[in-house]
Amino acid sequence: MNRMLRNFFMFVVYAYLYIPIFILVGNSFNGDRYGLSWKGFSWNWYERLFNNDTLIQAAVHSVVIAFVGATLATIIGSLTAIALYRYKFRGKQAVSGMLFVVMMSPDIVMAVSLLALFMIVGISLGFWSLLLAHVTFCLPYVVVSVFSRLKGFDIRMLEAARDLGASEITILRKIILPLALPAIVSGWLLSFTLSLDDVVVSSFVSGASYEILPLKIYSLVKTGVTPEVNALATIMIVLSLVLVMVGQLIGRKHKA
């Protein structure tokens, strides 16, 4: 293959991936409401965004769900990974099998099943239904992240520690947690992002009592042009960039 052609192909693919993002960022500073032509630099949409109480409230809700959900998923997921790494127990196959199914199954299938569960059991759609759903779809990613890190360490090291008199808590605190820490952090970051990103599951299990950002944006952009969304999108893009950078830095520090 011709070298020029190759580079051109790569360029087109990257342009395809990035142009929509650049458009949003650019339009968020564009004086023109419809973003059709450049009408000068303006902070207008950011001002309007910060004065839009319902959007701000939805954003706060989203961050709360993402934070609490990611933290719960990280705790349960890390413990699961540790158990899978250390112990032989009945149903081990079933646990990893079910986690695999959760990871592979289309969002829509999980959304439908959780909606059915919440309606039939009688959990009203709102904060709790959202939280439970988000923890569930984040769990497998944490388990995989932590387990694949622990898998690289020799399990006999734990036996040695126990022979030397370390209690279960000491082994957990002094050996397993420090070793797994980078994976735990990246599992948390991934869960946080997945939770903020989710539209499919949330639109089934959320109610009017607890509106979250992606759904709010969804209803805004479906109806028409809302330049505040551009400003909001830009803030979210910057935020996720910061998160990725933090993740990379932590990863690098622990590799070195």
Added chain:
Amino acid sequence: MMKMTTNKFQKITVGIIFAWLIFFVFAPNFLVFIVSFLSKDVSNFYALPFTFENYARLFEPLYGTVVWNSLYMSVIATVLCLVIGYPFAFIMTKINEKYRPFLMFLLVLPFWTNSLIRIYGMKVFLGVKGILNEVLLSLGLINEPIRILNTEVAVIIGLVYLLLPFMILPLYSAIEKLDLRLLEAAKDLGANAFQRFVRIIIPLTMPGIVSGCLLVLLPAMGMFYVADLLGGAKVLLVGNVIKSEFLVSRNWPFGAAISIGLTILMALLIFVYYKANKLLNKKVELE
């Protein structure tokens, strides 16, 4: 502090995860399975008696056509991802190792930003007065703006846009592992480029191809917001059909049957993936 025995710690941990998975994974899916065999009921979502009608409907023209058409859209998107992703991954393995980590990083970076927001950006890009049309007009490639938005093409562009990295990553790691000596050997034995590609490269990278397709096809079916935003109300994905059955027309049993259909499809694809992997491993062992 209480001294915790291994046994106790293990029991608590395993107990939590079991309880969670049974309550939030097994039970909900089991419920959907049961509901898919029940009859429609507007006020209660579902009612007795048990029936196979919901599954039979999938093959009736009136209801089934929508489902099959929506499935077809996702298949097209997957094929396109493969067609773009394969050469892309191939070129990536040839790129100087100094730049490669950065290029791979750029590939996954968009994944970390909200996909709904990115689809909205795509909507602005594709619009009649959007940048794509402006550029094409000013280059003289077209004489009047083309209507892409609210067509099937726009939905497919959107799906490929979101899912392409998920195709490239497994392909890249499969192609990277390729033993180049095999290709040289084939060349020495007189195989031409086409034969080398079809008889060596494709079979050896099959696990990557299958897992890429798995990672694209399954999510592509559910992303109803892509169809909503880029396809107007006309173009439907399986996700749109399921969503409207559950949230609009309140026909839970039929929606549940489509959802179970998706699960079966997923199981089939995973099975194919295992087979492809196993076959490859067996072949490698023989050498």
